[in-house]
Amino acid sequence: MRFIRPIAALVWKDLLLELRSRDIVVSALVFGFLVVVVFNFALKVTPQRVAELAPGILWVAFAFAGVLAMSRAFVREREQGGLEGLLLSPVSRDAIFLGKALVSFLFMLVIEAALLPVLAVLLNFTAFTFTLLAAILLATLGFAIVGTLFSAIAVQTRSREVMLPVLFFPIILPVLIGAVEVSGAAIGGGPETGVVTRWLPLLAVFDAVFLVICPWIFSIIVEE
Amino acid sequence: MASGQGTAASSSGNTAFFGFPGLQGILLVVTAVLMLVDLYLIFLVAPTDAVLGHVQRIFYFHVPIAIVSFVAFFVVFVASIGYLVTRKSGWDSVAHAAAEVGVVFVSLALLTGIVWARPVWNVWWTWEPRLTTTLILWLIYVAYLMLRSYVPNKSQGALYAAGLGIIGFIDVPIVYYSVQWWRSIHPSAVVGPLADAGALEPVMQYVLFYSMAVFLLLFLYLLLERMRLRNIEDGLSLLRFSQRLKQSNMD
Numbered sequence: 001m002r003f004i005r006p007i008a009a010l011v012w013k014d015l016l017l018e019l020r021s022r023d024i025v026v027s028a029l030v031f032g033f034l035v036v037v038v039f040n041f042a043l044k045v046t047p048q049r050v051a052e053l054a055p056g057i058l059w060v061a062f063a064f065a066g067v068l069a070m071s072r073a074f075v076r077e078r079e080q081g082g083l084e085g086l087l088l089s090p091v092s093r094d095a096i097f098l099g100k101a102l103v104s105f106l107f108m109l110v111i112e113a114a115l116l117p118v119l120a121v122l123l124n125f126t127a128f129t130f131t132l133l134a135a136i137l138l139a140t141l142g143f144a145i146v147g148t149l150f151s152a153i154a155v156q157t158r159s160r161e162v163m164l165p166v167l168f169f170p171i172i173l174p175v176l177i178g179a180v181e182v183s184g185a186a187i188g189g190g191p192e193t194g195v196v197t198r199w200l201p202l203l204a205v206f207d208a209v210f211l212v213i214c215p216w217i218f219s220i221i222v223e224e
Numbered sequence: 225m226a227s228g229q230g231t232a233a234s235s236s237g238n239t240a241f242f243g244f245p246g247l248q249g250i251l252l253v254v255t256a257v258l259m260l261v262d263l264y265l266i267f268l269v270a271p272t273d274a275v276l277g278h279v280q281r282i283f284y285f286h287v288p289i290a291i292v293s294f295v296a297f298f299v300v301f302v303a304s305i306g307y308l309v310t311r312k313s314g315w316d317s318v319a320h321a322a323a324e325v326g327v328v329f330v331s332l333a334l335l336t337g338i339v340w341a342r343p344v345w346n347v348w349w350t351w352e353p354r355l356t357t358t359l360i361l362w363l364i365y366v367a368y369l370m371l372r373s374y375v376p377n378k379s380q381g382a383l384y385a386a387g388l389g390i391i392g393f394i395d396v397p398i399v400y401y402s403v404q405w406w407r408s409i410h411p412s413a414v415v416g417p418l419a420d421a422g423a424l425e426p427v428m429q430y431v432l433f434y435s436m437a438v439f440l441l442l443f444l445y446l447l448l449e450r451m452r453l454r455n456i457e458d459g460l461s462l463l464r465f466s467q468r469l470k471q472s473n474m475d
Contacts, residue, residue, distance in 0.1 A: 015300050153371070153384045153387065156377075156380060157371065157375050157376075158374045163371065167367050167388065170395075171395050173360055173402070174398045174399055177402050177403070181406065191366060209398065213391055217390060217391060218387075221307050221308075221383040221387040223380070223383065
C-alpha cells in the first residue's frame with residue numbers, strides 16, 4: 001500500500017495534466033496516423049500484400065508515436081523543475097519510475113486504441129483478435145519500461161529529440177521483433193501458430209527482464 | 225581528485241613518452257613488432273585455403289577484431305558497474321576509452337565481414353544472428369558515445385553512460401537469441417559455409433590464436449593511450465579554466 005499510493009498519485013497527476021492540455025496524446029496520434037498514410041504510399045499496399053506489410057506498418061507507427069509521446073512526458077517534468085520536486089518528495093525512485101512508466105503505458109495504449117481501428121479499416125484486416133491484442137499489450141509494456149528510462153536520460157541532453165530514439169531502438173529491438181512476428185501471425189492467420197506460442201511468452205520474459213533492470217538503473221543514475 | 229590527476233598528467237605527459245619509455249611506450253614497441261610478425265604469418269606462413277583461396281586470409285583479421293570488440297564492450301560493462309558502485313572517475317575513464325576503442329573495432333569487424341561475405345556468401349550482407357547482433361552492438365555503442373558528448377554536465381554524463389553500458393551489454397544476448405528465433409522462421413537465403421570455424425588446419429589455428437593475442441595487445445595499448453590522452457585533455461581544460469579565472473580576477 002505504501003508503494004502503490006505514490007504511484008497512483010503520480011499517474012493521476014499526469015493523467016489530469018493530459019486531460020487538461022491534451023497535447024501529448026493528440027500530437028502523437030496525429031503523427032502516428034501520418035506514418036500510416038505515408039507508408040501506404042511508400043509501399044503500395046495491395047490487398048494481396050496486406051498480411052505481409054500490415055504488421056510492419058502497424059509497429060513502425062506505434063513505435064514512432066510512442067517515442068514521441070514518451071519524450072514529451074519527461075520534457076513536461078523538466079520545464080517547470082517538476083523532476084526535482086519529484087525527487088525531493090519522500091517517494092522511492094522505483095515508485096517514480098513505475099509511475100512514469102505506467103503513465104507512458106496508458107498514453108501509448110490510448111494512442112494505439114485509436115490507431116488500430118484506422119489501420120484495420122485502411123489496410124483491411126481483422127484487428128480485434130486475442131493474439132494481436134495480447135501482443136500489443138505485452139510489447140507496449142516493454143516499450144513503456146525501456147522508454148521511460150531513456151527519456152529520463154535523453155531529457156537531460158542537448159538535442160533530446162534525437163537522443164531518445166537513438167538510445168531506445170537498439171535496446172528495444174527484441175521486443176519489436178516479437179511484436180511484429182506475433183502480429184504477422186495474427187493478421188495473416190496462416191498456419192504459423194508456433195510463432196504465437198513461442199513469441200508471446202518471450203515478450204513477457206523480455207518485459208520481466210526490463211522491469212528488473214530499468215528501475216534499478218533509473219534509481220542509481222537519476223540524481224539531483 | 226580530477227584536478228590532481230589532470231595536472232599530474234599534463235606535467236609528465238610529454239616526457240613520459242620520449243624521456244623514459246613507460247608502460248605505454250614499451251607496449252607500443254612490443255605490439256608493433258608482434259604485429260609485423262603477425263602480418264608475416266598471415267600472408268606468408270598460413271596456407272592458402274583450398275576452397276576460398278587468398279580471400280580467406282581476411283579471417284585472421286576479422287575474427288580477432290570482432291573478438292576484441294566484444295572484449296572492449298565487456299570492459300565497458302565491468303567498468304560501468306565499477307563506476308556506479310565506487311563513483312571513482314578512474315572507472316569512468318576506463319569505460320569511456322574502452323567504448324571508443326570498441327566502436328572502432330566493431331566498425332572494422334563489420335567492414336571486414338562485409339568484404340569477406342561478398343566473395344564467400346555471394347552477398348554483402350545477410351540478417352544472420354551474429355551479423356545482426358554485431359550491427360546492433362555498433363548502434364548501441366555509437367549511441368553511448370553520442371550520449372557522452374550530448375550531456376552538458378560531465379559527472380551526469382558519466383552516470384548515464386554507465387547505465388547505458390550496463391543495459392546495453394545485458395541486451396546483447398537477448399538480441400542475439402531473438403534474431404536467431406526470428407531467422408529460424410524465415411530461413412536464411414544464403415546457402416554456403418556459414419560455419420566458418422568448421423575444421424581449421426593446425427597452422428591456421430596457430431596463426432589465428434597468435435593474431436588474436438596481438439590484437440588484444442593492440443586493444444590494451446589503445447585503451448591506455450586513449451585514457452592518457454583524455455587525462456591530458458582534462459588537465460589542459462582545467463589549466464585554461466584557471467587561467468581565464470585568474471585573468472578575470474585581475475581585470
